[in-house]
Amino acid sequence: MFSQLPQPLHYAKALFAHFTRLAGLGESRSLCQGLVESTSRLTDCDLSQLYLLDETHTRLTLTAEWHQNRWQTREQASLPSDYHREQLLQYCLLQNQVLAIDTLDSHLHDIAFLPESPAPWCSLLCLPLQSERRQVLGVLLVASAQPRRLGHFAESLGLLGNFAVGQLGLLNRLDAPATSAPFEPAGDRPCPSGYGLIGDSPAMRALYQMIGKVLHNPVNVLLTGETGTGKELVARAIHDYGSRRTRPFVVQNCASLPENLLESEMFGYRKGAFSGADRDHAGLLDAADTGTLFLDEIGDMPLSLQAKLLRVLQEGEVRPLGSTDTHKVDVRIIAATHRDLKQLVEAGSFREDLYYRLSHFPIELPPLQERGxxxxxxxxxxxxxxxxxxxxxxxxxxxxxxxxxxxxxxxxxxxxxxxxxxxxxxxxxxxxxxxxxxxxxxxxSSNLNLRERLEQVERNLLIESLRRNQGNQTSAATELGLPRRTLLYRMQRLNICAAEVRAREKADARQ
Structure with missing residues (x-):
């Protein structure tokens, strides 16, 4: 027999009292502990836990626990980045779904991560916690040793939990040194996993932090950088470590197919749409539904297709070739290019509205030369x-x-x-x-002395800056923090000429 739910008026008064109490807490640890205590008392449950994601969104940490009518001080445990042993937490976190189980079965549900209890755990409720921008920040869990219908508490506890994590974020911004570990600024700390990528240079650590910002945030991502820097690897890392990891990851190089074939591959077609279309064919956007579509070399996409892709980004609708009907798809687009899309927009070969849609969150990959x-x-x-x-x-x-x-x-x-x-x-x-x-x-040469090696490094840095600025010496000097006269002097001393810069640009264009 399930225990009786509290009376609505009595519960509403109690909920308001707990909101008021949490609002008066000015320290992160107290706020986390206050949240789990309030959650346990509101639901009359034996256990309440708060799990928070770290700055990189790869580690889920047990931040606070209320068990047996007191706060527990057992050592905090960081769960692995894929949370594969905690399937209940994994589902709630990655699917961004409330999980309410009225009757737990130890043979069906893996609850080994819960603390030991005199009586077996019978009911459980997991709630994803979100920021104001609907970015998943962690999980709030309650469990009872008595049969309970905890799903009725989901809405009110979700409001309370989201309020608490919002307060934590505010405290973090106001007094960063006093915040708890899950909200500690990443600074120069290396990423705990690297998202499967290799490198621990400052440039790569900055890249890891940028990746962590979008793992559980469904914004479009534009990857930029020189050819050969690993843009597809970064796109796959965003997918594999993000909330869509169990969904399809589809890749298409926009420069590898002519316009008509690229359109039919991306959007699909209906039988009879063109000569040889003897059956319906689902496109890549349908294949990537609920997952990720990686569009490499997006700067080479024809203008006519850019308009159709813009509609997908704006409305989430796809219309196959030969069809008058549209259907919805849920696809995250990650685009990549080694070209300057702003210049393409100015030249009229790339749509300005599509550029702004794709560049919600640009990430520039560092060249290998800058990775030490x-x-x-x-x-x-x-x-x-x-x-x-x-x-x-x-x-x-x-x-x-x-x-x-x-x-x-x-x-x-x-x-x-x-x-x-x-x-x-x-x-x-x-x-x-x-x-x-x-x-x-x-x-x-390996027998260069220290001065000669430093000059070689300086020469390469100047050439790369000139290349990034299309040979504009004033812009390159500004980027390097040098007066223009100093840049010209160093170019002359290091035997750097505009012809060499143009030669390297042509070499990149051929790759």
Whole structure:
């Protein structure tokens, strides 16, 4: 027999009292503890727990617990980033759905993460907690050793929990040093997982923080950066570690198909739409429904398709070729390009309204040259992969080979590095990688002194800045924080000319 629900008027008065009490708490830990205590008392449940996501949205932490009529001080446990052992929490968090189970069955439901109780846990309620922008921040859980219909509390507890996490965010902004761990600013702390990516340089840590902002936020993402920097890997990381991880991830390169084929592939077609259409065909937008569609080289999409894609982004509607009807799809779009879309908009080859729709959250990937020691970390990773594929022992690295890699500018970025390593492994007859296995054109000699190596690094930085600014010396000087006269002096001293900058731009365009 389920226990009786509280009288509406009595419950409303009690709820208001708990709202008032939480509003008066000015310290994060007290607020978290106050929330779980209020939740337990309002529902008359034996257990209440608060789980919060960290800054990168990869770690779920038990932040506060009320059990057996008191706050528990057991050591906080951080659950793994995929929460695969806590399926109930996983469902609530990733699907952003309330989960109410009136009769728990230990054979069907994995509740090993709950604390031990004298009597078996019988009923459970999990609520996703959201920010004002509907970004999932954590989970509020209550459980009872008595049969309860806890679903009736979902709406009121959701309001109370969202109010509390809103107060936590406010406290964090007002007094960051006094906040609790889940709301501690990330600063220079490395990402705990890296989202499957490799690198711990400041540039990559900044990238991890940007990825963490969009994992559970369904905004469109535009990935920019030089060719070969790994934009598809970042898109897959956003999908695999985000709320759509169990849904399809579909990839389409907009430059790989002519206009008519790209349209039929993306939007699908109906039987008889054109010659050879002997059956209905679902497009990539339908294949990616409830998941993610990654559109690589979006700058090469024809204008006619850009208009149709804009309607998908605005209305969530798809109309296949040969059909007069539209249907709804729920697709997250992640676009990528190595081109300057603003320049394409000014040139009239890219729609301005589509650009603003896609660039809600732009993320620029750093070139490999700016990632420092990540070059060696990536090189060892690719070498281990190549050795495993060839079924040979892992090769050692000579110091001269490592110095040569660090001095090379890598215009092709990570893609070029991977190809160089795979070629070097094939050329290596012994078990040690040497400079001659790479033959890097333009790489600094290993016998350069410190001043010469610093000049080589400075020269590469100046050239890359000029390239990013299309050779505009005034803009490059502003970006580097230098007077224009100083930039011109250093260009002359380091033998940098506009012809070299243009040559590199042409080399990138051919890749």
């Amino acid at each position: 020691q990540d070059i060696l970390q990536l090189a060892r990773h690719f070498a281990e992969q190549a050795c495993a594929f060839l079924q040979r022992p892992v090769c050692r690295w000579s110091q001269d080979a490592e110095s040569q890699l660090l001095a090379y500018p890598f215009p092709g970025n990570v893609r070029e590095l991977k190809g160089l390593i795979e070629r070097a492994i094939l050329l290596c007859d012994g078990n040690e990688l040497l400079p001659e296995h790479f033959s890097l054109e333009g790489a600094a």
